[in-house]
Amino acid sequence: MADTRLPDLAGIEAAAREIAPHMAPTPLIRSEILSRVFKAEVWLKNETVTSIASFKLRAALASLIRARERDGIASAVTSSTGNHGQGVAYAGRLLGIPADIFLPADANPVKAAMIEAFGGRLHKIGEDLDVAKDAAKAHAAASGGFFVDDGDDPDLMEGAGTCGLEIARALDGIDAVYVPLGGSNFVSGLGIAVKGIQPDARIIAVQAKGSPAMVESFHAKRPVERPCDTIADGLMTRIPPGLAFRCMIEMVDDAMLVSDEALLAGMHALMESAHVLVEPAGAAALAGAWERRDEIAGKRVVLVLSGANTTTDLIRRALATPPLFALADATA
């Protein structure tokens, strides 16, 4: 069982060493077009090009490697809207550990299919993520499996934080990092890493208007529950998880909401101007930065592209939505 210690920079550095045999650092690329459009230096941290097309593998690997070393686990259990479930399934297979993954009944079909393809045993139950989580916990308790708790596990957070470590080690003088916000595991871990190396860097978390629980909780300084209704399943949380929320309060400088329309417009802009496919959650950082572009002018910012597990239908919808800005305008 994972302890309730607080994650820290040393732990993230250790996690980086632990996961290194299993995954390479991801690209951090200066975007020419986005830099012109924002009149700033805009870098993209591309987490879409991992084996599971999202950053979640980092967290899952760190958690399972450490649990196995600590307790010699026989199986892993978790609940997820998809990317975390893929991460646990894939990490489990890499490490030779069976994985049971619980999803809400209406989960993204692409993600569900991939979890099974990665060797995870799929269980579809409940109307949202939190109901699925209760079922997963019950199953773990009943079967003696290791419950991988997305949001309450310092190992997961330190694994996710390896992304921030790569960013801060590769690029000096960062003014701000914009990060998509789901359960806050990612923003918290990333925040600890970035601020641990560059204390003046600001961390801005971006969530969907249709799933505002973490952002409202952040501003209220206490957990607030909200229902979820957004196309961005990577940004969904109804109930703020304990540990991740505590870290978020400390590590994140600001949190904001963007509309589904802005996410689609951001997807379109990233495809056209940065030549990268992202899922709606993966466009959150750009959508948030776009709203704050007056603040960003003249600065050095990093936008984290968290993943690309999306359907062709959503890609078509994004292409049918006017982009946040047009490539033609930037290259005239």
Added chain:
Amino acid sequence: MSGQAGDPTLAGAEAALATIEAHVPETPLIRSEALSRAFDADIWLKLDCATATASFKLRGALCDLLRAEARGGTSGLGGGVVASSSGNHGQGVAYGARLLGRSADIFLPEGTNALKQGMIRAYGGRVHVVGADIDYAREAAIRYAEDNGLYFVNDGISLDIMEGAATMAAEIARRLDGIDYLIIPVGGGNLTAGCAAVIAEAQPGCKTIGVQPEGAPVIVRSFLEGRPLEVPGESFADGLVSRVTVPFAFEVFCRHVADGWLCGEGPIKAAVHSLAECAHLLAEPSGAAGLAAAWERRALLKGKRVVLPITGGNSSMDQFREALATPPLFTLAEAVD
């Protein structure tokens, strides 16, 4: 023009890696679960669509420019740099020239993808649209360089460009053993020739296959017939269209490439669609040609370890829409069933 002496070697590609790696970090090499299931094989994707210029071309351009700069004197960069390109090589050269504080004049054939023209300008390149195809544009570029005392980046003749491009194979070989097939889209043949030479040394059991569209087949057909042909081309995969062979690249290609495959326009579009749906990637049509040809010959690839370089992501949105409107080679559901 830069030197040519013998074929690229593994040592040469490793040296080129040392030259460029500060500017061109290693690109991801990932096993695709969905494609592996669809093919019933071990399918790996080398994601050169994820570089700073969204194609592999930066490797060769930077290797050539950095080495020319280091050589200095009459072989140095003179007043500036010139290149001819269907778009991606031009971006690489413009990017590299700007890095070294030089001007870049890029010659593109008429009808070049507008997105690629825009990107070249964004990197500070001056765009000259001239000539009915890439080889006419190349002639114009060479004349311009000679007339103005500028350095022509000679894609297909320069060993430095070929070894630079072959750093892709060096990276692959460092990460993955026992490769059976390396299946690469072919424009002028520089990348495929260089990678074939290097992988033949690193993993002698690996067969390198060059792929071109049926509508732009000059390199593959020349290879299969054993002599340089002239065949005008046209294709949705705009990065793969040329009319003639280029001497050095063609010689190296013939020495080391195991086979040449052609694929249709429909499968190229379908491959772009499958890469988006099943591998979560935005590939330009040229970058998807390898997958298209491989799918047609999947019986041959069953149970094998195959590396498919995704050579670029500079797709226009119209191209991408057209690809998504084409039924994919296989859906994700079919792949993971």
